[in-house]
Amino acid sequence: MPQARIEQPDMQASDMTALLERQRAAFRAEPDPPRAIRDDRLRRLAALVKDGRARLAAAIAQDFGHRSVHETLLLEAGPALAAIRHARGHLKAWMRPQRRASALEFLSVRNRVRYQPLGVVGILSPWNYPLFLALGPLVDVLAAGNRALLKPSEFTPAFNAALAEAVAARFAPEEVALVQGGVAEAEAFSRLPFDHLVFTGSTAVGRRVMAAAAPNLTPVTLELGGKCPVVLDGTWPLARAARDIAIGKLLNAGQTCIAPDYVLAPRAVLRPLAEAILAEIRAMYPNGAQDDGYTSVITAQHAGRLEGMVAEARDAGAEVLEAFAGDAAARKLAPAIVIDPPRDARLMREEIFGPILPLIPCETAAEAAAFITAGERPLALYVLSRDRGFREAILSRTQSGGVTLNGTILHVAQTDLPFGGVGASGIGAYHGIEGFRRFSHARAIAEPLGPVNPMHLARPPFGALAKLLERVFIGG
Incomplete structure (x- = not known):
């Protein structure tokens, strides 16, 4: 069914600046702010x-046009609440x-590091998991004692309106506020002189966000994507592999930054x-494209891109197998397996999503590595094998943002593991203590104990004492 258009109350750059x-x-x-205030915000x-x-x-x-409420509650609301519980428990x-x-x-100096808030953090969140990818970083931002401005994707106007109302009901604008609008507003948001800027989305847009932040020397955390591989050897049971791959790939109809992108x-x-x-896909969605659990592709443009990828691979001679027929009117694509497509096909050059x-x-393992x-370093890597040596060979010869061994997706759901990319899949990590530190300034503090300050021994005029210290600490 077509999406109902929701008009978003666009915000002028001057209004964003005033809010900042x-x-x-x-x-x-x-x-x-003390722990009590941070805990209250969480x-x-x-x-x-x-x-x-x-709501x-x-x-x-x-x-989306269609997305199961259960999928949103289990994959977004649940992890957000788990992250909040973890932060409050460890704050x-x-x-x-x-x-x-x-x-x-x-030795006469006492050293310590004190983690202090950065200030105001901007969060640019995407459409694919609009709740968790807006509030996930916000948990760490608030735990670290900061204030935040949110700018969600223009592709989720109904959600943006609901979240804006919910945020306004719980937080003063000085604590957390939400900016709505389209691409122009997102670009203006990126140019604001935040103390830190978080962006989750495509690598191409991430480059533009980083360029926009550079004139202000705004540090960035970029959570991007890439082609996340699954590596399977002959030791792992095929049925278990199929189940884990199907679950990881079909969640949110594959519109997941850490979804398996291809299998080796x-x-x-x-x-x-x-x-x-x-x-496994047919078992997950027994009613095919009409199944309540099967999510629509976000827009007709996105669906057309995916259909074009499959058509190109099929025309090039690749074998394409479909789990069930799609529903074009509802933008529910036929889940497809493409066996051995050409390496220069779009399916193999672009993140599929x-x-x-x-x-x-x-x-x-050497061939897989x-x-x-x-290619570019992926956001996630999955290795399915009973052979410890095989797994270690893949891990030691590759780089990725995160890894799940003998499964898929699992690592991102762990509240005490960092989430982040490397290279083209992102910069920086958050979740748990890594998020707290990411959005804090590690302030170094040195304090001399007693009447002796070691620097007094290293001051001019230099004479016998300086020579003695040189022999002791540098060597003769």
Whole structure:
């Protein structure tokens, strides 16, 4: 069904600047809020998710055309609340100054690091998981004592309106506020002089965001994407592999930045693996494209791109197997397995971001590692093998943002593991303590103990004492 158009109240750049300055002024008045205030903000954020989950999920379903409420609650609201619980439970320890060692020549100095807020953080979030990818970074931003401006995607106007109302009901504009609008507003948002800017989205747009932030020397955290591989060897049961791959690939109809993008497996298992994956997909969605659990592609433009990729591969001679027929009117694409497509096909050059999965023949760990490292570093990597040596060979010869061994997706759901990319798949990581530190300034503090300051021994005029110290600390 077509999406109902929601008019977004666009905000002028001058209004964004005024809102930023309002938050900065509040931050200057309270530059290092105590734990009680941070905990209260996290508590209110949890209440926002819990109390508003039904409306927020319904709004997301409206924006997609169809998306199961259960998918939103399990994959977005649940992880957001888990992150909040984790932050609240560990906040006291995170905020505690850390003792650091003193070198031999400075034994009379006490060193520590104190983590203090950066100030105002901007969060540019995407459309594919609009709730979790807006509030996930916000959890860490608030735990670190900052204030935040949110700018969600223009592709989710119904959700944006619902979230804006929910945020305004729980937070003063000086704490958290939301900016709505389209591409022009997002570009203006990127150019604001934030103390930190978080962007989740495509690599191409990430480059533009980083360029926009550069004149202000705004540090950025970029969570991008890339072609996330699954590497399967002959030791792992085909049925288990098929189930994990199908789950990871078909969540949100493949519109997931860490979804398996392609599979590397021995040629002999490609066809049986494809059949097993298709069987798992049919079991997950027994009513095919009409199944309530199967999500629509976000827009007709996105759906057309995916259909074009499949058509190109089929025309080039690749075998295409479909789990069930799609529903073009509802933008529900037929889940497709593409066996051994040409390496120069768009399916193999671009991040797919939809329910299409290429299977590529690959016989050894060395061959798999070479295939992966020939491209950009992915946001996620999956290795399915009982052979410890095989797994270690892949891990040691490749780089990726995160890894799940003998499964898919699992690593991103762990509240105490960092989430982030490397190279073209992103810059920086957050979640848990890594997020707290990402949005804090690690302030070094040195304090001499007692009457002796070691620097007094190294001052001019230089004479016998200087020569003695040189022999002791440098060597003769």
